[in-house]
Amino acid sequence: MRLFGTTMTAAAVLVMTTSITFAEDVEVLHWWTSGGEAAALNVLKDNLGKAGTGWVDMPVAGGGGEAAMTALRARVTAGDPPTAVQMLGFDIQDWAAEGALADLTATATAEGWDKVVPAALQKFSTYDSKWVAAPVNVHSTNWVWINKAALDATGLAAPTTWDELVAVLDKMKEAGITPLAHGGQPWQEATVFDGIVLGMGGDLYQKAFIDLDPAALGGAEMATAFDHLIKLRSYVDDNFSGRDWNLASAMVINGEAGMQMMGDWAKGEFLKAGKVPGTDFVCIRFPGTQGSVTFNSDQFAMFNQTNAAKQEAQVAMAKAIMDPVFQSAFNVVKGSVPARTDVSNEAFDDCGKKGMADLAEANTAGTLFGSMAHGHAAPAAVKNATYDVITAAFNGEYADGAAAAAALAEAVAAAQ
Amino acid sequence: MAAVTQDTAVSTGRFTRALIYLTLLLFALFYLLPLYVMGVNSLKPLSEITGGNMMALPSQWTLDPWRSAWSTAQIGVEPTGLKPYFLNSILMVVPAVAISTIVGALNGYVLTKWRFRGDTWVFGLMLFSCFIPFQIVLIPMAVVLGKLGLAGTVTGLILVHVVYGIGFTTLYFRNYYASFPTELVRAAMIDGAGFFRIFWRILLPVSGPIAVVSVIWQFTNIWNDFLFGVSFGGTSQPMTVALNNLVQSSTGVKEYNVHFAGAILAALPTLFVYIGRYFVRGLMAGSVKG
Amino acid sequence: MANEVDFRTRLQDWLPKLVLAPSFAVTLLFVYGFILFTIVLSFTGSKMLPKFTWVGFENYHKLFALPAWHTAIVNIAIFATLYIVICTLIGLMLAIFLDQKIRGEGVLRPIYLYPMALSFIVTGTAWKWFLDPGIGLERIMHQWGWESFSFTWIKDGEMALYTIVIAAVWQTSGFVMAMFLAGLRGIDNEILKAAQIDGASNWQLYRRIVIPLLRPAFLSAFVILSHLAIKSYDLVIALTGGGPGRATEMPATFMYSYTFTRNQMGIGASSAVIMLMTIAAIMVPYLYAELKEKK
């Protein structure tokens, strides 16, 4: 059986040549594959490399890490987890609850992380008062990006309340442009809805989205919030479904649309197009949410490793992530703000400086909330249940806000 | 085996023939359209795509998107392009296809020429595996691969593809060998050839057409697989995962021309095997008759 | 009685079974073992990773209470029916047409067949682009001067499902064509000649003689298409991502999202069991008839 022989040999050779992770390497599962993100991550890789820790890259892009989470589940089930995994909010808590994450408390105590990381973030980075993840950044999601020329054409000021917002949108509609650039994907609709609910008051947000109080979820205020969402649908063009968020940003950039409600990562698109904050576009907090911040935070969750050398590399990586210099360098590139509050804002632009100030302010005022849309308010099952209702409401499947609110309460209850 | 060039006895009028040609051409356009769109737009600078007509030929031809997709596009943390992943795919696909085809051939041989009590049951059970949705096997498969120590290795990936491929390859070879005269096997037995010798000297030399079908089928399926690749590929991820990383990058400017070039690059090997004339010919050789 | 059974003969008796055994064992474990695992899982309260806390039929109750699951079932019914019927019709028509001694058959055949070679990312991306009103067909028509042209199915919750049908038909109808063509070429020419001598018109010839003779090809096509339809995951994800809203949710996407992204593995498993039962309901009678016939 000559053919048998060759295939067997080939298989044997493959076994041996399969890239072997050396003990002092960190294997990193992440979904930062676009130019800016990868460049930011490269900073970390280089820092680690200088310290003698190798980097084995395992990028899995798509859908805010959904494919990556599937891959992760396979790896963990197989008993072969990566060293560090880019992760959002409750996923970290869920994995920690499974006992899959490593304990970084010793390092965290030595480095004093407790003092510099906002409490709202620590809620995700720690489990059972043990540190299990290292936060890289904070994105705040309640931003509105407005084309300056379009705003000026309305003759109105940047809106600070819901009514002002509607007035501006109406004017823009009269001017013949699409008032609101929006991409029809569940998470984008949920991002907008986060802003609306937070705009109705931090209390409602806290009760409904964080405490998951059925009364708040199905109540009159929530019904009003849904009415607002349905109202916003009327300012969106018909071609919104499935549109990527960056295409929506492009509409604002080239004046086709008036504004976009999107997290701080949208800024990168404006900057890349050569637009200047304040001159070409303005960034404001979602009307009614001034002083409050909904955030999501990219963190690297550290998975249990049995090999001592790997554990060392893991600690090295956690330290490198929390290094203030890296936090600054990374977030300047990425458009977010550092997860540590003690990082100098020197390198950041105006929007970045404002973001850092807002974060610090909200942190002290207790108005820093995890974003429901980005999995920082409630676990994945609940988050997706809210997506279902929010998207359906946006697409006009409920008669009114009250019906949507009732459906929301029901869906959240079912998902718990 | 029916000759491919056999004439039909049906004769048609001139008008009908014109209509037939027209329909066939329209459908050819329908099938070619997406390929045309991808091809044309992969040869344009990005500005021409976002600002111009998708169907229009490039006003400024460029191969840059192709170069970028192949060797400089951002896939992970390094701007490697699809090149290294292409190699990963090859290293995985070739052994997986070879093993699953050989195993399928041996199974088909046993199931038709060395029949035993209950062989149809065995075959039926194996055949059903073709129809299992792959999503459901991910978790248990991960457990098994972990136990075998094959998690995140190319070998593990090969094992997965072989396991879920032998249903099809066995089906193909079984149907093909079913029409192969059993008397030949008996003659060879009397001549003194053993189990493997009969397979090697008598059946394998005439298995060309079906082997081609099996290889193409397996090659296409394995090459195009994303789910297993992303879950079990570990650090040697296949081409599809890389393409996904290229196309699905979450933030930043979408370089559609590069995406199209990458998509075509990822599809090239399978296109190549399909467009070859052997596949249809092999299909004609009876693989789908059963 | 001197029963001299030599070693070689005994080995020859066992060798075939030995050769088949690994494949069979692997199938038992990796297919039936895993199916069993999924069934067990569907009765547990598994969330993120498998957990063996027994919850009885709770997951099934939850599953059938979810509106999205009902959407998925209705969608798969519509999709599968349209997809199978249209693919079969187009495949049959192209095969019959190609069988008319067509010049250039060698060029046309691979053109019809090639979409089957492409992966879902490629197919989905290409069609998503082409059907997008803002950049695809509609815009092209507008640019060519047909201002009133409107084609917004992919953005329309009511119609998006049909765009999946279009893309799916595009991908597999050529393959169905090849199957029918193989069947047509296998028909004895003398039967056709006899029918013509009997005075059958072309139409009657195909309707009364050829199409009935293609029964095995119809059956194979039906089975392959229905299993592709039920497993239709990739295309939906790439083309519409289940949207607009959840208008194009299918059982496969439903199962995937509950198992892997919503951390409700128990419900995901119960939907998988329902899917498996559906597949079995289609496949088992077919396999039974097919294998029995050949005995």
Place this chain on the structure above:
Amino acid sequence: MGFLDIRNVTKSYGPVEVLHRIDIAVEEGEFLVLVGPSGCGKSTLLNMIAGLEGISGGEIAIKGRVVNGVHPSKRNIAMVFQSYALYPNMTVGQNMTFGLEMHGVPKPDRDRALADVAKLLQIETLLDRKPGQLSGGQRQRVAMGRALVRNPDVFLFDEPLSNLDAKLRVDMRTEIKKLHQKLKTTIVYVTHDQIEALTLSTRIAVMNKGHVQQLGTPKEIYDTPANLFVATFMGSPAMNIVPATVEMQNGQPHAAIADADGSIRHLRFSQANLAEWAGKSIHLGIRPEAITDPEGADRKSGNIQPFTNRVTVTEPAGSDTFVTMTLSGKDAIARMRADAAVVPGQHFDFAINMEKAVAFDPATEERITP
């Protein structure tokens, strides 16, 4: 003990027994034909001799060695298949020497054997061709050649001529007969064609429903069939079977049969033992050639009985004319010389050779004449 012994052999598939206690001893150099309708078990028996099917009971011995469970290739047999079973990917020469190669015969010896057999069968010019390029007759020769090259103890033929057209079949039949006479090999030959059986064999085993109905020389089988099945299966046209009653006249047993007009006629038997059947019903068997015109009757026979009957149909067949009449309500066929003056619808004087007549017990269908 014979050269090839089949002792008490049975074959069962699960609970179903398809061959029942077959007992045949074949002498060296014999040409045994297994003949019977399809499904009678003849091919199964052949496959059991070859080792292609297992033996459920009893034993088979070749040259005194019991071969139950012995691999086909170790039995020193060769087989010619109905479809010839030529390996399509090998040339004629490779086909013929494949078995020798498998048995480790060195190349020079193989080539010599091949050359000898090719010459014997006159296929020297075909050796480099592939089977696909050969005509049916050529393939048949190659298949035989492949068997001959092996120089086996026993040749097994499984309906080797049934895929040939009528003329070629007759030619090849002669050829096989010649080969057997020349090589004096032991042959077991399966066919459903009774003419092949009669012409080729030195002995015939007529099989039906898993039983050997009769084992004997062609003459025995033809002249004294053991039962109604053998009588009607062997010979063409088949033996006429006519219901009759045995009546004693002048102390001699006679067959009482009705002619076409319904009158009872008596034909004297040559076999005295039929006296025991006096007054009982029997089946009278008469071969068509035993009913002739008086001039054509066998002169050596000591018992020619005249018989006048109305003719129903005449069928001239060149050398002979077949005449159909009614006997005891059944059609019976007579074989006449071509020039016999028979006219359908008219009466004709036949002569019946009662020496060749046989009688069967209607209940058991066994022959009762010696």
